[in-house]
Amino acid sequence: xxxxxxxxxxxxxxxxxxxxxxxxxxxxxxxxxxxxxxxxxxxxxxxxxxxxxxxxxxxxxxxxxxxxxxxxxxxxxxxxxxxxxxxxxxxxxxxxxxxxxxxxxxxxxxxxxxxxxxxxxxxxxxxxxxxxxxxxxxxxxxxxxxxxxxxxxxxxxxxxxxxxxxxxxxxxxxxxxxxxxxxxxxxxxxxxxxxxxxxxxxxxxxxxxxxxxxxxxxxxxxxxxxxxxxxxxxxxxxxxxxxxxxxxxxxxxxxxxxxxxxxxxxxxxxxxxxxxxxxxxxxxxxxxxxxxxxxxxxxxxxxxxxxxxxxxxxxxxxxxxxxxxxxxxxxxxxxxxxxxxxxxxxxxxxxxxxxxxxxxxxxxxxxxxxxxxxxxxxxxxxxxxxxxxxxxxxxxxxxxxxxxxxxxxxxxxxxxxxxxxxxxxxxxxxx
Numbered sequence: 001x002x003x004x005x006x007x008x009x010x011x012x013x014x015x016x017x018x019x020x021x022x023x024x025x026x027x028x029x030x031x032x033x034x035x036x037x038x039x040x041x042x043x044x045x046x047x048x049x050x051x052x053x054x055x056x057x058x059x060x061x062x063x064x065x066x067x068x069x070x071x072x073x074x075x076x077x078x079x080x081x082x083x084x085x086x087x088x089x090x091x092x093x094x095x096x097x098x099x100x101x102x103x104x105x106x107x108x109x110x111x112x113x114x115x116x117x118x119x120x121x122x123x124x125x126x127x128x129x130x131x132x133x134x135x136x137x138x139x140x141x142x143x144x145x146x147x148x149x150x151x152x153x154x155x156x157x158x159x160x161x162x163x164x165x166x167x168x169x170x171x172x173x174x175x176x177x178x179x180x181x182x183x184x185x186x187x188x189x190x191x192x193x194x195x196x197x198x199x200x201x202x203x204x205x206x207x208x209x210x211x212x213x214x215x216x217x218x219x220x221x222x223x224x225x226x227x228x229x230x231x232x233x234x235x236x237x238x239x240x241x242x243x244x245x246x247x248x249x250x251x252x253x254x255x256x257x258x259x260x261x262x263x264x265x266x267x268x269x270x271x272x273x274x275x276x277x278x279x280x281x282x283x284x285x286x287x288x289x290x291x292x293x294x295x296x297x298x299x300x301x302x303x304x305x306x307x308x309x310x311x312x313x314x315x316x317x318x319x320x321x322x323x324x325x326x327x328x329x330x331x332x333x334x335x336x337x338x339x340x341x342x343x344x345x346x347x348x349x350x351x352x353x354x355x356x357x358x359x360x361x362x363x364x365x366x367x368x369x370x371x372x373x374x375x376x377x378x379x380x381x382x383x384x385x386x387x388x389x390x391x392x393x394x395x396x397x398x399x400x401x402x403x404x405x406x407x408x409x410x411x412x413x414x415x416x417x418x419x420x421x422x423x424x425x426x427x428x429x430x431x
Contacts, residue, residue, distance in 0.1 A: 001106050001107055001109070001363060001367040002014070002106055002111070002112065002363070004033075004102065004106065007030065007034055007037065008034075008037065011034060014030055014109070014112070015027060015030055017110075020117075020119060020328040021110060021113070021329060022329055023110070026108070026109060026110070029105050029109065033102060033105050036098055036101055036102050036105075037102060040095055040098040040102065043094050043095045043098065044095060046091055047088050047092060050084050050087055051088060054081055054084045054085075054088075057080060057084075107214065107367065108214050108217075108333075110214075110332075111333065111334055111336045111360065111361060111363040112361075113328060113336055113337065114300075114337040116337075117327065117331060117336075117337050118325055118326075119327060119328050120327030120328055120329050121327075121329040122327075122330050123326075123330045125327040125329065125330070126326050126327050126330060126340070127325040128322055129322075129323045129325055130322065131320070131321070132314070132315055132321050132322065133314075133318065133319055133320040134320055135344055136344075136346060136401050138346065138405075140405050142400060142403055143347055143407070144278070144347035144400065145278050145279070145400050147347075148399045148400070148407070148409065149278070149279070151427070152175075152407065152409070152425065152426065152427045152428060153173075153428040153429075154171070154173050154174060154175035154425065154428050155170060155171050155172055155279060156169070156172055157169045157170075157277075157278070157279075164283075165283075166276065167268060167276070167281065168283055169279050169282065173430070174419070174425040174428065175395065177419055177420065177422065178398070178419065181411075181415045181418035182389055182391045182394055182395070182415065183261060183286060183391060184418050185414060186261075186313065186388050186389050187259065187288065189312075189316070190259035190288070190290065190309070191259070194257065195257045195258060195290060196256075196257060196258050196259065197258075197259050198258050198259065198261070199260070199261055200233070200236045200240055200262055201233070201239055202263060203231065203232055203233065204230065204231055204238060204242060206231070207245075208238075208239070209222075209231055209242070210367065211241075211364060211367040212237070212238045212242050212364050212368070213238065213333070213334055214333045214334070217333055220267065221234060221266050221268065222234055222266070223267065232265035233264060234264055234265060234266050235264050235287060235289060236260030236291075237289050237291055239260075239262075240258050240260045240291040241293070241364055241385070242368060244256075244293065244368065244370045244381075245368040246368070246370075247369075248371045248372065248378055249293075249371070250372065251295075251372050251374055253372075254294055254298075254372055254381070255293060255295070255302065256292065256294070257290075258291040258292075259288060259289070259290060259388065260288070260289045260290075261288050261289075262286070262287065263284055264286070264390075267283065268281060279392045279395060280352070280393055280396045282392060285390055285391065285393075286390070286392070287387060287388075287391070288387075289385060289386070289388065290306050290309060290387070290388050291383070291384070291385050292383070292385075293365075293370070293381050293383055294382055294384070295372070295381070295382070296362065296380070298382070299382035299384060302359075302384050303339075306357050306384055306385075307323065307339045307355075307357040309386070310357060311323065311341065313388055313389060314341060314343065314355070314389075314394075317394070317398070317414065318401075318402075318412050319343050319397055319398075319401055320343070320401070321341050321342060321351070322341070322342050322351060323339055323341055324339065324340045324341075324342055325337075325338075325339060326338040326340060334358065334360050334363055335358035335359065335360055337358070338356060338358045339355075339357040339386075340355060340356055341355035343393075343397040344397075345396065345397065345401075347400050348400075352393070353393075354390060354393045354394060354397065355386065355388075355389075355390075356387055357384075357386035357387070358385055358386070359382070360383045360384060360385070361382050361383075362383075363383075364383045365381045365383055366380055370383075398411075398412060404424075407427075408424050408425060409424070409425040410423070410424060411424065411425060
């Protein structure tokens with residue numbers, strides 16, 4: 001959420017940012033917000049004037065009574081004073097209605113972008129910044145992960161669809177073990193970097209969710225619990241950030257660094273016909289997420305730390321990937337700057353996104369009212385988040401990049417200690 005003072009003092013900054021995003025609809029909202037704010041301030045002034053008048057009348061009535069003046073004068077002033085509370089109440093109700101309208105617009109306004117976010121209309125304009133690792137070469141035609149999991153009998157998508165619908169799966173045998181190995185390795189990896197492990201609730205109420213994202217955009221991909229004020233979480237970043245809602249933190253406790261492990265639930269609306277086979281894109285998946293809550297002057301350094309953590313993690317798996325800076329037309333509402341990591345998928349002959357890393361500056365903390373104490377007063381914190389690993393997407397990358405000529409899968413060296421001694425995944429022979 002943006003500060004109303006930004007619109008009052010420097011509306012040109014907001015307009016310039018929206019032009020970068022090519023968001024013509026919200027560009028029109030700037031004047032609407034300013035117009036509503038002028039009316040709100042006018043009503044506020046009128047209410048303050050009435051309160052002042054009421055105070056003056058109270059003093060005059062007291063003085064008249066003290067001097068035992070003609071009661072007609074006292075009665076007249078009492079009647080005049082008696083009408084004021086209703087007038088103030090009417091003005092306050094109008095103010096509240098205007099404030100709700102203003103807040104409704106502010107809640108849907110996107111964050112102000114960092115100056116070095118690349119300009120562009122969509123994902124085709126995202127800027128490739130750096131490549132990591134070596135692209136694998138094969139003496140055979142590599143299979144897709146869809147064929148590999150079928151040939152090796154290590155997942156059951158048809159039976160999952162029977163009981164849950166499309167985009168769900170059963171992981172089986174050593175693929176399920178590999179998924180668990182990725183989770184435990186990621187937890188240990190982040191623990192060594194002094195991030196506190198959290199297992200968050202898998203559901204959040206609407207007020208909390210509106211604090212971390214624009215539900216106008218995001219609600220279509222979320223699962224709502226019938227007859228309950230609860231949503232299944234789309235990522236553990238959301239509950240880990242919202243847990244400090246309406247709190248004033250101690251400066252000495254910052255930065256706060258979390259590693260969250262959770263199931264994530266998404267409708268994947270808008271992804272119809274894309275990745276309908278296999279396990280790359282699903283309605284339920286496990287993710288290990290990084291979250292940092294810090295002072296404003298530290299957040300850009302932490303943004304680099306978060307993406308480096310993810311880079312080091314995927315480097316340790318022996319995968320080839322690249323870092324991409326997301327452009328103005330593709331960045332979304334909440335982030336001021338965002339990196340993605342995209343891993344090479346040999347069978348698809350392309351890079352696919354596996355990590356998203358965002359600095360949200362004070363956009364979420366203003367909505368959630370999260371501050372910290374300083375000698376000069378309270379200050380809004382900055383919030384950041386990044387994937388460490390979404391295990392289903394990492395599994396796809398491992399299957400395609402580490403497949404062997406005989407159809408088996410070599411387990412990345414760092415994961416072997418978590419695999420109960422399994423270093424090669426072969427065909428699962430049980431039901």
